[in-house]
Amino acid sequence: MGRGNKRGGRGGGRGGRGRGGGSRRGGEDNRVSFDRVPKQNEKLEKYYNSVLRLSVEEKDDFWDALKRELPNSFRFAGSKGHALAVQKLLISRYIPEISKISHYDGTLVEPPKVVPWYPDDLAWWMTTPKNVVRRFPPFAAFQKYLVSETSVGNISRQEVVSMIPPLVMDLQPSMTVLDMCAAPGSKAAQLLEMVHMGEEARMRQSLRSHAKEDGREVSPDLSVSMDEADVGNDWTDNGRATGLLIANDSDYKRSHMLIHQLKRLSSPNLIVTNHDATMFPSIKLPPSAKNPAVNRYLKFDRILADVPCSGDGTTRKNVNLWQDWNPGNALGLYVTQVRILVRALQMLKPGGRVVYSTCSMNPVENEAVVASAIERCGGLDKVKLLPSDDKLPLLKRRPGLKSWSVIDKGGIMWFSHKDVEKYQDEHGVTPHTERLVPGMFPPIDGSEISQVPLENCMRVYAHLQDTGGFFIAILEKVTEFRAKPESPAKNVQTEAPITSIVDEIMSRATPENGDSVLRKIEAADALIQPSEPSNAEVAPVARQNQENTTPSSTLHARKRSVDEVEDAQVDAVMQTKKLKTKNEVDVLEPGVENVEVRRPPPPGAQLDLTKRPGDFRAEAEARPALRNRAGQQFEEPFKYISGEHPEVKVVEEFYKLSPRFPRDRFMVRNAMGEPTKTIYYTSTLIREILTENEGKGIKFIHGGVKMFMRQDVQKEGVCKWRIQSEGMPILEGYVGEERIVRLYKRSTLRKLLIEMFPKLSEGAWKDLDEIGERVRDIGMGCCVLRVEPSNEKDGFDERIVLPLWRSLHSLNLMLAKEDRTAMLLRLFNDTTPLVNNQGASKKREEVKEEDEEKPVVKSEDEDDELAVKDEDEAMQDVAPGFKVENGEIKVDTNMAIESAAPVNERPLDGIVKPGPYSSIVAEPKTGGHTDVKADKINKGEDTGGPEQQLNGTGGVEGQIGNSV
Numbered sequence: 001m002g003r004g005n006k007r008g009g010r011g012g013g014r015g016g017r018g019r020g021g022g023s024r025r026g027g028e029d030n031r032v033s034f035d036r037v038p039k040q041n042e043k044l045e046k047y048y049n050s051v052l053r054l055s056v057e058e059k060d061d062f063w064d065a066l067k068r069e070l071p072n073s074f075r076f077a078g079s080k081g082h083a084l085a086v087q088k089l090l091i092s093r094y095i096p097e098i099s100k101i102s103h104y105d106g107t108l109v110e111p112p113k114v115v116p117w118y119p120d121d122l123a124w125w126m127t128t129p130k131n132v133v134r135r136f137p138p139f140a141a142f143q144k145y146l147v148s149e150t151s152v153g154n155i156s157r158q159e160v161v162s163m164i165p166p167l168v169m170d171l172q173p174s175m176t177v178l179d180m181c182a183a184p185g186s187k188a189a190q191l192l193e194m195v196h197m198g199e200e201a202r203m204r205q206s207l208r209s210h211a212k213e214d215g216r217e218v219s220p221d222l223s224v225s226m227d228e229a230d231v232g233n234d235w236t237d238n239g240r241a242t243g244l245l246i247a248n249d250s251d252y253k254r255s256h257m258l259i260h261q262l263k264r265l266s267s268p269n270l271i272v273t274n275h276d277a278t279m280f281p282s283i284k285l286p287p288s289a290k291n292p293a294v295n296r297y298l299k300f301d302r303i304l305a306d307v308p309c310s311g312d313g314t315t316r317k318n319v320n321l322w323q324d325w326n327p328g329n330a331l332g333l334y335v336t337q338v339r340i341l342v343r344a345l346q347m348l349k350p351g352g353r354v355v356y357s358t359c360s361m362n363p364v365e366n367e368a369v370v371a372s373a374i375e376r377c378g379g380l381d382k383v384k385l386l387p388s389d390d391k392l393p394l395l396k397r398r399p400g401l402k403s404w405s406v407i408d409k410g411g412i413m414w415f416s417h418k419d420v421e422k423y424q425d426e427h428g429v430t431p432h433t434e435r436l437v438p439g440m441f442p443p444i445d446g447s448e449i450s451q452v453p454l455e456n457c458m459r460v461y462a463h464l465q466d467t468g469g470f471f472i473a474i475l476e477k478v479t480e481f482r483a484k485p486e487s488p489a490k491n492v493q494t495e496a497p498i499t500s501i502v503d504e505i506m507s508r509a510t511p512e513n514g515d516s517v518l519r520k521i522e523a524a525d526a527l528i529q530p531s532e533p534s535n536a537e538v539a540p541v542a543r544q545n546q547e548n549t550t551p552s553s554t555l556h557a558r559k560r561s562v563d564e565v566e567d568a569q570v571d572a573v574m575q576t577k578k579l580k581t582k583n584e585v586d587v588l589e590p591g592v593e594n595v596e597v598r599r600p601p602p603p604g605a606q607l608d609l610t611k612r613p614g615d616f617r618a619e620a621e622a623r624p625a626l627r628n629r630a631g632q633q634f635e636e637p638f639k640y641i642s643g644e645h646p647e648v649k650v651v652e653e654f655y656k657l658s659p660r661f662p663r664d665r666f667m668v669r670n671a672m673g674e675p676t677k678t679i680y681y682t683s684t685l686i687r688e689i690l691t692e693n694e695g696k697g698i699k700f701i702h703g704g705v706k707m708f709m710r711q712d713v714q715k716e717g718v719c720k721w722r723i724q725s726e727g728m729p730i731l732e733g734y735v736g737e738e739r740i741v742r743l744y745k746r747s748t749l750r751k752l753l754i755e756m757f758p759k760l761s762e763g764a765w766k767d768l769d770e771i772g773e774r775v776r777d778i779g780m781g782c783c784v785l786r787v788e789p790s791n792e793k794d795g796f797d798e799r800i801v802l803p804l805w806r807s808l809h810s811l812n813l814m815l816a817k818e819d820r821t822a823m824l825l826r827l828f829n830d831t832t833p834l835v836n837n838q839g840a841s842k843k844r845e846e847v848k849e850e851d852e853e854k855p856v857v858k859s860e861d862e863d864d865e866l867a868v869k870d871e872d873e874a875m876q877d878v879a880p881g882f883k884v885e886n887g888e889i890k891v892d893t894n895m896a897i898e899s900a901a902p903v904n905e906r907p908l909d910g911i912v913k914p915g916p917y918s919s920i921v922a923e924p925k926t927g928g929h930t931d932v933k934a935d936k937i938n939k940g941e942d943t944g945g946p947e948q949q950l951n952g953t954g955g956v957e958g959q960i961g962n963s964v
């Protein structure tokens with residue numbers, strides 16, 4: 001891996017959290033440490049004073065800005081309708097209160113402001129010092145809202161410049177998208193939201209149009225009609241998003257952070273992989289019906305290459321960079337960055353786009369990388385550098401640099417590589433100059449590559465709009481190409497990635513004989529193929545099926561496609577894995593004079609595979625690493641089950657699923673391919689990818705949305721499969737009336753949110769107002785609670801859908817504690833403590849006996865979910881929903897979980913976290929603080945105050961520092 005993992009740089013380590021040496025929680029301490037860190041670095045200042053060519057006055061602004069602490073910023077996440085609804089609360093409820101606060105000197109405190117260039121006012125920032133935030137109650141309320149909505153994924157704390165790359169990608173919902181260096185995932189989350197853009201509206205429209213044939217009653221639609229652009233054009237799957245996001249990161253631990261971040265979006269269109277992006281494998285697709293003999297590979301419409309970089313645009317957040325910055329960092333990263341960009345361009349469809357970005361200001365990591373990659377891909381005939389000045393017109397930026405100098409490790413500035421060569425002729429290669437290669441310098445005048453319009457790139461500086469520094473370039477692939485090999489690096493001892501090795505081999509004369517890798521490539525070369533539309537990447541089947549190396553005589557001659565090269569890469573990797581235990585072997589290639597070809601390491605060999613991703617969960621740390629024979633971590637396979645499977649039939653019958661709901665996308669994660677604990681759901685494209693590439697060495701580490709979870713219910717006729725909240729938005733429109741409960745009144749929902757397990761027996765159902773009779777009569781098991789919009793005073797503006805469990809004697813919303821409190825705050829401006837009607841003193845055993853039909857969460861989930869265990873719970877070693885107090889097990893009323901689960905069960909398997917696509921937002925009809933003390937509620941039970949509950953999520957101090 002590149003140097004991006006260095007402290008202070010981007011690409012690992014601190015992941016954008018925390019600040020200059022201060023503790024995460026101590027807001028004030030952080031500020032003090034930020035102020036205390038000396039903000040000088042001679043080489044840094046010398047270099048940028050020279051290279052950026054700012055005027056004298058502007059230079060002062062530039063350095064002043066880089067030395068100031070960064071404003072906090074956040075954006076509203078999820079589908080647009082949902083995000084706007086959460087945003088509305090900020091504007092209507094919190095800003096007016098904050099705007100009334102004044103400092104001691106009488107000046108007004110500045111409330112959060114809209115980021116002017118972000119679409120639909122969905123991004124905000126605030127400069128208010130933390131001591132002010134703490135002192136004034138309106139800020140405290142705002143803070144609670146921020147923390148609460150962040151914890152449930154409705155708000156994403158993200159640095160504003162980091163929001164730019166996805167916005168300039170021109171991504172449409174049906175597109176195939178790859179994020180090559182995606183962890184921790186803030187940009188990937190934006191991309192995923194774009195893949196799902198308009199889906200909610202389309203699905204509603206589709207359900208409405210089929211309501212009659214489905215025999216279903218649709219919800220009244222009171223929502224404001226959406227722009228056509230917001231609905232999107234992705235209609236081929238009944239309005240469901242058909243696009244795809246593959247989010248990748250080479251760091252295993254960080255890729256699990258990525259999963260954690262993206263899971264909140266509950267997307268069946270997402271896969272997470274764990275590969276070195278310089279050698280990202282080709283992904284096979286099923287052959288087309290038209291040309292079954294031809295292998296097809298996935299090509300992307302959009303790729304984000306947000307590469308590891310030295311991160312010197314982030315000094316406002318990573319204050320240690322003032323000490324740590326040294327010119328060697330950028331020089332060490334250049335090679336990896338070019339390789340990633342070249343690989344991205346290879347994997348694009350013609351007409352597709354790569355957005356390349358860094359948070360470095362160094363041209364060696366930016367313009368030089370762009371120019372070198374275009375050059376390696378065959379120049380401007382193959383790859384265009386698109387203008388970016390038409391994007392985000394309110395964002396202040398500077399054009400890309402056309403000329404620059406390069407600073408070496410010793411701080412010497414070089415103006416051309418010729419000077420370096422001259423110096424080296426006289427003095428030999430020195431440690432300071434050894435990393436300098438021609439591609440790091442501006443293109444030589446008159447060369448073809450000097451025509452690259454580098455001014456089309458976008459440079460964002462801290463002083464322009466009070467942000468961090470950032471660089472963005474938009475590249476478009478014109479046509480397929482064969483990438484040139486890397487220029488032989490005289491001085492640089494870097495590990496050549498498989499792409500460059502194969503490229504290198506491919507561009508040479510054919511050897512008479514050679515090692516098996518070369519022979520394989522030759523075999524590929526000899527093959528003949530029919531032509532196929534260019535965006536379906538094709539290669540002969542024979543090359544994939546190694547036992548069948550005879551080309552079909554019916555195929556027409558055709559030029560070898562880029563993907564054959566890529567295929568050869570994958571084959572070569574596999575071959576190497578079989579043949580060698582040593583990572584690298586020097587091979588003398590026959591027919592080529594004394595040229596070293598360095599064999600690539602097997603996939604994953606460059607990564608640190610010694611640790612499991614337990615950095616953020618103690619439990620994960622303790623789990624033994626399962627590895628396959630090659631020493632890689634073992635991931636449970638993805639196995640699709642038939643729509644005719646008896647368990648699918650059970651589900652179908654119990655929920656009276658509409659025949660229009662697709663049955664061929666259910667998947668499980670175990671080698672037997674049997675639904676044992678969880679049934680997942682994915683889009684069709686993901687099914688094709690996961691099925692077609694099974695056992696081919698691609699490291700898929702996440703895919704699929706949990707749709708059903710097995711529940712041990714003793715009672716006959718109760719379906720063992722309960723709907724998981726993640727799957728709810730996808731499924732609910734197809735569930736029959738038999739399992740639907742309709743709720744209309746705000747007061748009823750509020751009661752269900754505050755009270756866990758409201759009783760139904762002994763006439764208690766009457767307390768549940770308009771849903772009382774229905775829940776009394778509905779059969780036991782999981783049902784869909786539909787909160788229908790209405791124009792009534794005590795009604796909702798928008799539709800909300802939540803999972804509900806009907807037990808023998810009670811009812812329960814399947815919502816996690818933080819989701820309940822977040823909804824209470826959002827919908828009712830209410831911080832009433834939650835109440836558990838099972839009684840605070842009940843012991844676990846008693847509860848188990850009495851309520852055995854309730855959802856019981858049993859063992860580890862199949863998908864090896866690593867990021868969910870509540871740490872406190874792990875410490876207490878009792879079942880979710882219980883706590884140890886004075887040596888006694890008691891019901892933990894802070895946990896909104898209906899469970900009598902045995903020790904060591906995992907909490908979130910039994911509870912529900914509605915994601916931003918789950919339509920859970922409704923704008924309250926009445927503003928103001930409700931502050932209702934409901935009779936049953938405030939009986940002084942051991943509930944823990946809202947304060948306590950909200951702080952449990954980390955508090956605002958715990959979340960300062962945005963992700964880049």
Ligand SMILES: C[S@@+](CC[C@H](N)C(=O)[O-])C[C@H]1O[C@@H](n2cnc3c(N)ncnc32)[C@H](O)[C@@H]1O
Pocket residue numbers: 001002004010011012162180181182183184185186187188248249250251254275276277278306307308309336963964
């Ligand atoms: C700047 S960060 C990406 C930030 C991310 N795009 C976001 O918005 O949250 C760079 C990431 O690249 C990963 N990385 C470093 N070298 C890589 C490589 N060769 N292939 C893939 N990922 C790599 C690091 O682990 C790190 O997570």
